[in-house]
Amino acid sequence: MDLKQRLELAQMIVTSASGVVMSHFRKPIDVMTKPDESPVTIADQATERAIRLALEKHHPGEAICGEEFGQTGDARDMWIVDPIDGTRSFLTGLPLFGMLLGYVRDGAAQLGVINMPALQERYAGGHGLGATLNGTPIATSGCARLADARLFINEGDKLAAQEPEVFSRLIVAGSLRRLSADCYPHALVASGHADAVVDFDLQPYDYLPVSAVVEAAGGRMTDWQGKLLTINSGGRTLTAATPELLAELVALVN
Template identity: 35%
Template sequence: MQSLTRLGDDLNFASSIIDQVDSITLPRFQSQDLTIRTKPDNTEVTDADVAAEQRIRSMLGRSRSRDAILGEEEGETGSSSRRWIIDPIDGTRNFMRGVPVWATLLALEEEGEIVMGIVSAPALHRRWWAGKGLGAFTGRSWANAKQIHVSDVRNVSDASLSYSSMDGWAARGQLRGFLRLAQESWRTRAYGDFWSYMLVAEGAVDMACEPELELYDMAALVPIVTEAGGTFTSVSGEPGPWGGNAVATNGHLHDEALKILNSISDGEGTARA
């Protein structure tokens, strides 16, 4: 594990990268000449996604040339115990439609652990970041940063749940489990994407879950949630962003949320492993 001083340096460097990326993505938001194409996996990518990832890779190449990189648009390059993980625009469809809930996600993995994450949502004028052992923060800049913490809600019946879509739960055979969690919660809202998890970290929402995610969708979110005092696992309870899906809570609610999600399947009515 790197020292806290080195991690702080990485966070400062990541912030300088994100400053430049915001200057690329925000002017393209709601642009009339946005270029959009469909990738082989039937997801969309815009010229802003591509330009953002290219800028991040360029800056990493100059200052962190020994580190590996995994990006949504250009895949994996390099081999190192240190790996930067990029989602140039999380919420591309929002970006395309003029919805301001989208963000650039940048994380640092070291020896198999995500040790740093930064999330920038320039159309919302918000940024969040965290480093392992350093806490989680939000603010427009380092100078006016505020440390954030999860809520203290102890029961699902008193909790607010945020989610994305329901299609993936049906594909997993867990739609009934998800609906049970939603029904047992005090309040549900579909904030979606990175926004759900940042609200968990801030204590505005108590639980968030999604059934189908890639590593680059989750990596930057994990340290922000956990350094704020929360818990981030897969639906099966695997810690971190490695399980292909996510459940994030304030920690108090985690076991109960996982139990409800896995309590009934769409087919046999039995729990999924």
């Protein structure tokens, strides 16, 4: 199966699994706490199971790495899954949680899907394939100057506590700023509505599927040093509409 076929399959799988997520949304649900103190629900687990079953059906034997059930298999090619990116949003009835599915080769993302089931928006992209929103091509804004940028600051509470000097610079940067979290701000950069995202404390299943969509839309997504993201990158990321804007972000956070 070539990359285009894999991307089509990935979109089909997350669209089908949307029903699992939405069957629990805005309904009473038990919450458990993981060792890192992040919340997890039956919706997270059931959604990842549904995605894994579909992947195993269509790609038997290929490795899968998911947030809830870890890695199965050991291969050059691997699917990476975040069943609910934004469990806190999900728990509070906020419709800005997403479902992330990516395909990784030699540690680098080849394709990704950002599915926003409550918004009925599906962003998808892959290396050499371009990016789409519900099948319609999308592209980044082309913003090249931080002074003009519409900037999202993700995980602002953590940034303020752990990197106060960086946070103090970010909170006055750009032409417009929003505090946010999770995958949706990155999707907004890919579709040209926002220009940049500074993110913090992520895992590979958080950033690899997203990076594939952003890059396919013509943007850049790197670590804070401007290096391309791999499965071994740290959890600090920058997303920008253009290389010029990325360079300014790298200078700002460092």
